[in-house]
Amino acid sequence: MDSAQHSARRRGPLTWVRGGGLTTVVFALPMIIIFGLFSVWPILRSVVMAFQETNLTGTAKWAGLDNFAWVLSDPDLPIAITNTAYFAVLALVFGFPIPLIGAVLMSEVKRLKGFYTTLAYLPAVIPPVVAVLLWRFFYDGAPTGVFNQLLGWIGLGPFPWLNDRLWAMPSLVLEATWAGAGGTVIIYLAALVGVPGELYEAAELDGAGIWRKIWHVTLPQLRGVLFITLILQLIATAQVFLEPYLFTGGGPNKATLTILLMIYNYAFGASLGSDYGAATALSMMLAAFLAVFSLIYFRLTRSWSQS
């Protein structure tokens, strides 16, 4: 009709509403509000807060680079960085090969695959707090501690576990690996399914034995998943908080003090003037490091994937 064409040409707000624009906004509203308020806004605010001194009883004061200077001059920072790196490396050494080997083995056996899969994922289902509290009890340093008793059966002396600088971090990593390996196994299994059977047949035609098939077909096909899992694991372990917090509180003598624990202590530690500026400054530094690290990582692995 004449008036409808008229309004269509004008493209006024009424057209927009009639065209379903309002409904779309209504549908988009939950996502916009939630992500805006509780995701995007805090991220932006974090960047700003890193340069402010926030005391909550007053208004936030501009502090320039003071927070960063404070964090960088904290004698605990090098310790936390070393510990976090140590945790990440140990977690990699334990937590990378084991799920891979497990997944490859599980994909090769003919029977009980479902049973194995369920068992492997079981530790991942247990709430992390429960797992940590349980293992903390297992790690009792007395000779009557559960692990000490078990190892005593095969003649290995009682170990201090969480009560010794050298043993504390590996103890944490052991539990973390136990809890996390299952999820990784499942991811690898899913990827292994995607390996085309023809590749194996082609390799067999070339006279490849089992090892060579695995080395030259299975693993390269998994390369993409492996690279992704590796970087994701590194990013996750760089932010480890629960294990150090619940197992040892960062001790003994800062042996398990990680960067996240430092951030937590800055913001929510027992000193009454909560130092939110320092906490956000350190968060920003960690995030920046992870971003740069990820970029370099993707650059490198891209060139490797294409070779």
Next chain:
Amino acid sequence: MSALPTRGNRRREPLVPGDRAAISSFDRRRPTVRTAMALINVVLFVVLVLACFGPLFLLMKFSVTPTQDILRTPMALFPNGVRWENLASAWNEVQINRYFLNTVVIAAGSWFFQMLVCTTGGYVLSVLRPKYASILNALVISTLFVPAVVLLVPLYLTVLNPPLIGHSLLNTYWAVWLPSAASAFNVVIITRFFDSLPREIFEAARVDGAGPFRLFWSVVLPMSKPILGVASVFAIIASWKDFLWPLLVLKQPAIQPLSVRLPAIQAQTDLGVFLAALAISTLVPVLLFLVFQRSFLRGAGMSGAVKG
């Protein structure tokens, strides 16, 4: 990923259908391979049962053992009998039932708000596709790359002093539900799924006169049950596991979930009762897992696919 075989039996292999792996059936006829495979089977069985089931088994055992026995002879086989009262004590006196309920309420609310945000958001990004969809998409995906640590402090201050609402959300469940709804991961997997739905069905529905609401409620959602199942599992598991955030924002013990309360009561609770409390807290997730294995495992495998 290949489609899952639809057979009727319960114990199906979820992820590795009849396709072949590195070892061919020809290989398997060789005696060395046969013995090696048998050996691997045994080793795998023993290691998996001991390592994965062992700690759980010990937990169950300790939950009904008297404390003195746990402290002095933990590996002995019930020298002084079984103590079922540990479980009753944990449930009633330590009030695990209340904290359990809190955990359930928090999980339910988180699930609801996550579903609300992710389905409506995915619908907009995938089906309605307004002009500004790409901006929204970029914003949501960018939050995926920001490590969680960055959010910790400012989110806390936002909850303390939320812009639209007058007062602090601290010590209310809203402080946990609302931030949990901002799950970029779930938005991504749901959007991708919606993208894969055949557009012809939407066209047909529109021709039949369905408006956007009808389309959403009666067409898109019912067709998306599998992905909603996976997203729900993610949401509930993430909520059940959450520790640091509820620790920060739920200060009153009466409303705290299990993950926050259990470490706090350890020093005041008899060891046997405490381990019984741990056992009860583990029971529900494990049972849920055993019943809904397929959703769990499918979701777990999918997280690799998405990030890849």
Next chain:
Amino acid sequence: MSATIRRAIAGLGVVALATTAAACASPTASSPSASQAPTSSAPAAPVNLTVVGLLPGATPEAQKNLANQVKLFEEANPNITVTTKEYEWKATTFAADLAGGTLPDVFEIPFTDAKTLIANGQIADMNDQLGEFPFGGAFNPNVLQYGQGPDGHAYAIPAKSVYGIGLHYNRELFTKAGLDPNKPPTTWDEVRADAKQIADKTKAAGYVQMTQSNTGGWQLTVATYARGGQMETVGADGKATATLDNPGTKAALQFLKDVRWTDNAAGSNFNLDWGTINQAFAAGQIGMYTSGQDVYTSLVQANAIKPDIYGLAMIPLEGDSAGILGGGTMAAVKAGSSDDIRKAAAKWISHWYLSRYTSEKAALAFNQQAFDDKQPVGTPELPMFSDANLEQYRTWIKPLINVPLDHMTDFTSKIGAAKILNEPPVATQDVYAALDPVVQAVFTDKNADIDALLAAANKTAQRAIDKAQR
């Protein structure tokens, strides 16, 4: 969880005093029947006062009792309406609670944190309201000083569970080890010898101390004061200097090292904070440890200790300036509160916390609840106002006292003569946090270098002090 929370919990609802006349050290002897809560003018306009009530999880009877007291107070003060709030002091989130407006007008804080809160300007000056309190505000100066600012004004008011640190020992383990449970050690050398004997003859840890969540630094400070050392010195200009590497602390750490490594008498678990060391002690795994003298209450309530095994001794004091670290709970009022609120708050604090020292009826009512619940009544406490007042109070509640006082005579007979010392005044929690790793290192590393550890801790503490005093 931090020590401060646990100390606040321990004081819940049960306070009693135990001093014998023989230890009368305070010169003041105000007669107990002297002026009670003075009747000064009521607030001008109607006032709505929010106050902290009981800890979350309190029994319904305790809630009823509180409601009763509120009613009595409102009847006596018609212009004031009191609303109670469940609130648990947590140093970690106090600032957020204050900013978020979820803090009641009147709330409880541990002695430890009073000075920091005053320095931060987070609690109100109550000096002009001192007249509202019993005996005209004539508190025991030793106790009042914890809540005084650098200007000498009273900001936080002592409220309950005023204690000194004591040496707790397990009488059953003593007997099993061949020691006389009625003769606890009186010097640190004796403590060491007894610890070794306990460890050798029983499987328990002879002597161990807390190590985590700032309680390690707290107890190390206790051990330091007992040897005449000081963690901080404050100059004439008010600037504090960290002296963590003083001889007292070094001696204390050397003592721990010897007990742990030479005698192997400290057991094998060193992740101990206030709650877990209590739990281990009640379970018979520890022979001796130091903690607040009122910890018995918590041992009964939370850890189901058998009263027969409990003994309380005096910490060995060596050196001229040796003293006991004190502690307790104070009541504070939010900064920025109006005059009316502060006046109403003073009246409420007087009524709810302090009226038990002014009338026998109130004293019995205060403790009846705990007695009926079979909770400890009569755990030792330091004088809130004066020794005479304390004695009077103990006499009033004598029918309700159910703690094994005869196991505590070593402590109660000597505490009167001891010097009560304050905690390090500036950045207290940061000093304690800096010392935690030192204690942990000594317990877990055979080759721990005490001097180097203390030097590093001193640097960290000084950093925090400087920042706090900017």
